[in-house]
Amino acid sequence: MPHSMSPMSSPASPEHGFPSDASGAHAGCAVPSAPRCYALADPSRVLIPDLDALGLGVSAGCTRSHALALAPDLVLLNPDPAREQQAFEALALALLAYTPKLSFAESHTLLLEVGSGLRLFGGIRALLAKVAATVADCGHVARIACAPTAWGAWLLAQSHAQRTPRRWHVVQDKTLPRVLDALPVSLAPFAAQHDNALLQIGCATLADLRRLPREGVVRRFGDGVLTWLAQAYGEHPDPRESFRAPPSFQAALELQARVDSAEALLFAARRLVMQLAGWLAAQHAAVSAFELRLEHELASRHADPLGGARTSSLTIGWAAPSRDADHLLWLLRERLNQTELAAPVIGLRLVASEVREYAAPTDTLFPLPEASDASLAQLFERIGARLGPQNVLQLSLVDDHRPEHAMQADAWRAPARRGRAGTRRKAKDAKDDSSAAAAPMQTTLDLPDVPLPSQPRPAWLLERPLKLATRGDRPVYRRPLKTLTRAERVESGWWDGDGVGRDYYVAADDQGRMFWVYRERIGGQWYLQGLFG
Structure with a gap:
């Protein structure tokens, strides 16, 4: 199948007060509220009656005088071509999600070339279901058909709109001629121009039209009929101008x-x-x-x-x-x-x-990190939309040796919009001061055989350092603590009035629990800063 065309015979939009079970386009004129029934009509015939008029016997195709005889209170409305075109362009914009090759056709029909995207949308049945759902979300009802040719799909869509009990979806090229041959010739776009001439010569179906002598058809109806037949049956190319989306939305x-x-x-x-x-x-x-x-x-x-x-x-x-x-x-x-x-x-x-x-995103056998990042970003966006963006925070590192200033909570932003590369900072570990004094002398304390933490800083920092009691120059947090590392000296913050001078240690108690403590250089007071997991 070289390509598959999915036309929509779009009916009236419910938002303008016309029924959704008859094909045609909606009108854009104001509707008075006093009369009880309405119908959209051209200068000679009724195009779309509403439900009240339909209940009185008014049907699409009947003359204006016949409709008024059946329903004396019937109000006949004139179509508004400008608003009809706006409605179909809006529908075409929504359907561009499935194919860039979309064109307008006669009888309020949209043609979509979808052969190249069948695998993307999961096959023809799944694609037709998605298209029908999109049309419904836009406030329209569509009669959908598909065929290997544009005019073939158009004919099947017109047959679907008239609810004839025939096949509306054709996928294979070899099946198309047999299905089209059974369609009435009155569906052809040129049939109305020749009134009943085709029926008078005994031409009831497209198969009968194809069997007529070519010279006679050209002499009586013009050579455009033969070209149209060839395009519908896939025997002649059918180039069409695609709908172009505007540069801005x-x-x-x-x-x-x-x-x-x-x-x-x-x-x-x-x-x-x-x-x-x-x-x-x-x-x-x-x-x-x-x-x-x-x-x-x-x-x-x-x-x-x-x-x-x-x-x-x-x-x-x-x-x-x-x-x-x-x-x-x-x-x-x-x-x-x-x-x-x-x-x-x-x-x-x-x-x-x-x-x-x-x-x-490309489809790969193994998921890429970008896919999980996108899902996480959408999750945070939804949380922010529900709770407010000010309540979704992320921690970021700051170039400051003081632990209480080394991170800050900011409003969450996606990785792609974090700005310049310099915003990704890593906390600088304060280098060991070789001249710093060794850990104070402590008496013997039996400790379990546990390794030192791999990171010099704990992940759990207290909101405020906790002042510790001492026992024999040893810090006490529920139990006596013993320092396990050399002093890590931090002297910083003199420029903002919050200067510190501290010696940090990794300490542990007799049960193997490890803590991050420091001792003030001036005064010698011990504090608990964080806990290791």
Whole structure:
């Protein structure tokens, strides 16, 4: 199979008040509230009736006069081509997450060339399920079909929209002619131009059309019919211009009703996030922050909580750039749960503010360290979104010999955004002073046969040094302690008024527990600084 095209015959969007079980596109005009039923119609026929009109017998394809005879209160709405195009471009942006080769076709259909990405998405069935879920998240209902050719998939999608009991998914090239031959010729895009001429000459299916003399078909219908047949059956190339994503991302959505709570905005904002994810995939990029702008309903003159402003904004940022729609939605949900709206919202606009290049991780037999780092970064971002970024801290080393100043707690940042290389510091161990005095003389203390700790500094430091009692010039912490190492002298801090002069030792008691203690050079007082595990 050289390629597989997955077209969507996109029906009306529910957000504009049209039914989701009939094919077509939504209209963009205002709907009065008094009449009880509505239908979208062109100058001659009904395109989409709503559920009330459908219950009265109005169906797609009937004439306007017939529809008004069945439903006298029926309001016929005119299509808005500009808003229809905006809706399909928004849907195309979201579907760019699956393929960069996407094009528009007749009858409100999107064509996706997906043959090169079947292994990436787990096969044709898994891919079709993902595409259907994305279309549903964007507020549409699709009739999906696939075939080795673009026009073949288009025909199967039109057949699916009319709910004819035929096959809609064709994978192999040798199966395509047999499936297309059984389709009615009325599905062809040129059939409406010739009214019933094809049926009058006994041409009911595409197989009948193919059996007609070529000279007669060209003389009566033009040579474009034969070219179209060859493209549909894979006998002639079918080049198409792909949809191109804009260089920057900015998407807007008008809400169908005013929203008073921030949590309720997530359902509508999900459509914008799906468009952002598709745009990022097309640009091979990732985003580390975006801005959600809220358009508020105009407040009264005497009680305006926004001070005359019609818009407000929420800026959501995170450490590691991401293009995962689920991750972006999770962060947005946590932010909205902590937001209180100052006024009702009637519109949304999403702007990608910090876009960066993105290199997709490679699949390897053994996991790479970068994969675990990315998972850890997302975990910390979620904790920060839930508890607040000020409550997610990380310890960093500082160039200071004083243990209580050798580390500090800062707000967590991803490794990729730590700034200059000089920020990664290692604590400098105070060098042994060869001229320092040896450990004070102590009486014999029997100790278990345990090795000295491999690190000269313990991992557990007390928040404040603990003053120790002495017994015979020996420090005592519950039990008498014996020093095991030579003195490590630290003299530092004179520049900030917190100068110290200490001699550090590793000490142990008779049960083998080890401690980090020091003795003041002036005064000779002993203190406990830390404990070894």
